[in-house]
Amino acid sequence: MDRYDAHEIEAKWQAVWEDEQAFHAADPEPGDDKARFYMLEMLPYPSGQLHMGHVLNYTMGDVVTHFRRRTGHEVLRPMGFDSFGLPAENAAIREGGHPLEITERNIATITNQMRRMGWAIDWQRVVSAHETTYYHWTQWLFLKFLEKGLVYRKEAPVNWCPNDQTVLANEHVVDGKCWRCGAVVEARNMAQWFFKITAYADQLLDDLATIDWPERTKKIQTNWIGRSDGAEVLFRVDELDIDIAVFTTRPDTLFGATFFVVAPESPLVDTLVDGTADADEVRAYARVAGARPTEEREQREKTGVFTGRYATNPVNGERIPIWVADYVLMEYGTGAIMAVPAHDERDAEFAAAFALPVVAVISEDGTLVNSGEFNGQEANAAKGAIVQWLSEHGRAKQAINYRLRDWSFSRQRYWGAPIPVVYCETCGIVPVPESDLPVLLPEVEDYRPKGKPPLASNEEFMNVACPSCGGAGRREADTMDTFVDSSWYYLRYCDPHNAEAPFERRLVDAWMPIDQYIGGIDHAKGHLLYSRFFVKAMNDWGMLGFREPFQRLFHQGWVLLDGRKMSKSQAGVSPDELVDQFGADAIRIYILFQGPADQDINWSPDGIEPMVRFVRRFWRVVHEAAAQPESPAGVDTALARKAHETIARVTDDIDRRFVFNTPIAAVMELVNELSKKPDDPAARFAAETAVSVLQPYAPHVCEELWGMLGKSRLWDSPWPVADEALLVHDEVELVLQVNGKVRDRVRVPAGLSDDELIERARASEKVQAHVNGGDEQRVIVVPDKLVNIVV
């Protein structure tokens, strides 16, 4: 028997797969009816090397890829690099090189790491965001969104990261900090580009019901979109002869509105105070309060000033004072509220601070009081009734508000796709014509951020003729957020070399939506929301024929080092070093055997050595079995049954349950059984089965053993099918309970009647001892499993 040499075997089969392009997915032919499966894991940022978190992610995807291939699917399993953007650029700054050079070096390193892990990737479809052949179409899509009115430029308060020196999307501010670098984010007013994702808020919410995603992820998106159903109610300011609208989710409390509040940034402030005695004072407050940094504003100590004006409550005609206070936000609703201190905590605090009246309108039993003709109605029913009554008088309408904001995606950084527009003094903002794409990212010496976009100081890039009038124009100097690149990369994989269009609809429709997507839950409200938005928009324009990109989603857990997420450069845990030391197969088994793949793993190398031992033992036991004669077809021994049971368990675990640790345990059990029965007539069959079902986990050693068993091309061989007849046991262990406690176990033939089973139970001495002559109250029988005697 040859000694098991992981490195020799792994290099050998990796070379074969490379030569054959074994995992290349064939393009769909028009009219073919192949079963297809699109398996995708989130693509890596090439800001360093792979770490064990990637190894978990991609090994899991690899098991699914092999399993689906071998169960008759044409599987698309591509790979690419999210190579534009902050992660890669910051890596370049850290290492003191140019982003292009650093990025491409990292891509080469990661590619090599991926090959050494033996992952079944279609290497002919590699896509990198920074390649002109890719960002050409990112720019093309930008123009399309612009043309469709789903992209706009606006001066708005945005999140500025003082460390990364760029604007951040709301999605990437966590607890007021930049999610990448942790710096406290500042509010700044800047002209920025936005995707109008809010236009799809409802669909993004409703269509969650159509996809198979973890509930917690749907919850995150639901919270983030933050839909509130309510009403818009008009309050009249008689002196000025104007109406002010407020949004409320509690129209049932309208009779309890005792004052009215306007946000300090609201343009209404000026209108309201014009000509009042304290106008200057109010304006001064509004100016200071409106400019206050967000963190300070969240201090919750209520501040505000009375405007001197009154609004009329449309339900009862009461005149209530209008205040300006910074606890009301301009961004949400209408920037003005009716305040009901009796039933809103914030309004209550404000009323307490400024001695404003409080009128309760809902009693303890949940019905309305002090509410005129609505008294006695149940609060929820009253909501509709009051809005109905008001709308008949033209003073209210049903309304919906969202928390979701438009996606700000322009970045004041170098390493990204240039935004293809030109500013012209005569024509304004002019899109670059499609025929002039791509707008190439110029090579600049000094790409570092300095508070203004680095491209702005490149005169050669900036100065361009206006595409519309031919006069002097200036290019947009901001670049696109890397999340724009990753919002459509999975579509490009379907048609990666298309030079005429981002993709051909026929190809995308054949593969999409993605059957299984795997990636970190940290992308729940960013990438996963943006991508859904992109697909919905493109579907509306007829570019593709589906409305959701990711049909099934799974989040792998983190690989933690000392309780923290692993980063790309942790000493001693580089996949390369581990492969050098233990071999790829052992690493692959190790990372999936640690526990359920959606659970965090505390990194410790201690678990790897046992997996190496298992692979060696597996190797030895299969070699011993190979010396045995072929197992006869339909061989029926306990070992044969164990093998069939293993097939059934592994298949069900991967296919239906989507768990990856227990199949390894099942194969270990089979190998243990086999090692105890080396002469069993089913020994060879058991060995073949173990090799076959372990192949998705350890493709190299299994391929080698498959060859040793006289077979070839396991990666292309059909997945084994368990013989149903041999899954049924003819003898079962019957559990005997007395009063619900296990007292004995006996082996009985399968399929006995209830009466026969009770007979066996009564015959047990141990059962008799516990029944101890007591009266049988009741006997519960679970056929082939259990008898419970209650005395």
Next chain:
RNA sequence: GCCGAAGUGGCGGAAUUGGCAGACGCGAUGGACUCAAAAUCCAUUGCCCUCCGGGGCGUGUGGGUUCGAUUCCCACCUUCGGCACCA
């Protein structure tokens, strides 16, 4: 504050539809092989008691439903995650 997820041996974890708690692996203990070690193999291994037959307890805590609960229900504790002056 609102919403959600999770809590099982010394450790990672298993138990799929309410039916044998602890599969599989680690670690530990004892033994075989060896001059010795490594590797390998065998046995034991939830806790407590034991006259070695067995008995009691046990899945975060306290209740409940049930013949029977890690699994279902209620309350609570702890940890983690999302949202949060969002009207």
